[in-house]
Amino acid sequence: MTRTPVNVTVTGAAGQIGYALLFRIASGHLLGADVPVKLRLLEIPQGLKAAEGTAMELEDCAFPLLQGIDISDDPNVAFDGANVALLVGARPRTKGMERGDLLEANGGIFKPQGKAINDHAADDIKVLVVGNPANTNALIAQAAAPDVPRERFTAMTRLDHNRAISQLAAKTGAPVSEIKKLTIWGNHSATQYPDIFHATVAGKNAAEIVNDEKWLAENFIPTVAKRGAAIIEARGASSAASAANAAIDHVHTWVNGTADGDWTSMGIPSDGSYGVPEGLISSFPVTTKDGRYEIVQGLEVNDFSRERINASVKELEEEREAVRALGLL
Ligand SMILES: NC(=O)c1ccc[n+]([C@@H]2O[C@H](COP(=O)([O-])OP(=O)(O)OC[C@H]3O[C@@H](n4cnc5c(N)ncnc54)[C@H](O)[C@@H]3O)[C@@H](O)[C@H]2O)c1
Numbered sequence: 001m002t003r004t005p006v007n008v009t010v011t012g013a014a015g016q017i018g019y020a021l022l023f024r025i026a027s028g029h030l031l032g033a034d035v036p037v038k039l040r041l042l043e044i045p046q047g048l049k050a051a052e053g054t055a056m057e058l059e060d061c062a063f064p065l066l067q068g069i070d071i072s073d074d075p076n077v078a079f080d081g082a083n084v085a086l087l088v089g090a091r092p093r094t095k096g097m098e099r100g101d102l103l104e105a106n107g108g109i110f111k112p113q114g115k116a117i118n119d120h121a122a123d124d125i126k127v128l129v130v131g132n133p134a135n136t137n138a139l140i141a142q143a144a145a146p147d148v149p150r151e152r153f154t155a156m157t158r159l160d161h162n163r164a165i166s167q168l169a170a171k172t173g174a175p176v177s178e179i180k181k182l183t184i185w186g187n188h189s190a191t192q193y194p195d196i197f198h199a200t201v202a203g204k205n206a207a208e209i210v211n212d213e214k215w216l217a218e219n220f221i222p223t224v225a226k227r228g229a230a231i232i233e234a235r236g237a238s239s240a241a242s243a244a245n246a247a248i249d250h251v252h253t254w255v256n257g258t259a260d261g262d263w264t265s266m267g268i269p270s271d272g273s274y275g276v277p278e279g280l281i282s283s284f285p286v287t288t289k290d291g292r293y294e295i296v297q298g299l300e301v302n303d304f305s306r307e308r309i310n311a312s313v314k315e316l317e318e319e320r321e322a323v324r325a326l327g328l329l
């Protein structure tokens, strides 16, 4: 194999998403079956030993595409030469912690990581933030990386997108492969808005096939938006394999392109489209090609959708104000 390996940095590598993610990156699912990779694992000092254990297991898989694994607790080392960065490690909310405390604690993680990306990553760096609150953590990292084109910082709403496809497939009886053009708008939180008004099921308009606004408002939207909490309740831990799968999907689609006649959802810096204030990292319908994404333009937004997009965007604005007040932007 002569191709130069792609450097993929994963933070929180010893966590549960990390464990579900690393083996799939190393086996070619992130970038392609012919793309060699080098893994850079970033952990806090307490996580280093577990990360070493995971690295031993990765070696034991003898993946032909895996050309090296480095482990560090220093962001300046872990992001050195990174082409793709998956920011998974974050501070979970603990008992008695207010939202502001959570944002401040994550600022302490994502600001230095953004700066390390700014100073050390490769020129073609692509960043996906998974650690929650993902959209606002992405904003913090982006603000600390003024030399990196801002569109390279993205936040994960692909898990919500995949969840919504699955729920719509179950409702309509269609296979998931027949569901296209679904959109997640807004924040990766309970305010997100999964939109089926432009989606298609086997080529026909999904909203017309469903024809049930009550189901949309009272079943579909809350099921998708609160799925993360339902999984925490059932598993006793937040989603891991499905989150890792969505991270793989997000980067694979960004790098390799969306299929003709379809789009995906990504949390990306707003350019003001659809009335979302410029600069907020909000989820949009996007097409991708040649490693770049574009917001799908010209979609009609009805009153039902507008109200819900506005509510999620308002929450993002409040989060932005909170981190600005903390001096993180
Ligand atoms: N966007 C999404 O759709 C989505 C879905 C599921 C989970 N999440 C979020 O992903 C994050 C990770 O989830 P998990 O289940 O893997 O958590 P986890 O607690 O199992 O693992 C997190 C890991 O991050 C490490 N870590 C903490 N601070 C770090 C730092 N500064 N640098 C490097 N590593 C650091 C920890 O040591 C730990 O090993 C959480 O914030 C979770 O809420 C997001």
Ligand SMILES: O=C(O)C[C@H](O)C(=O)O
Binding pocket: 132, 159, 227, 228, 229, 231, 238, 239, 243
């Ligand atoms: O970790 C969480 O709070 C939930 C997670 O973001 C998810 O959507 O599964």
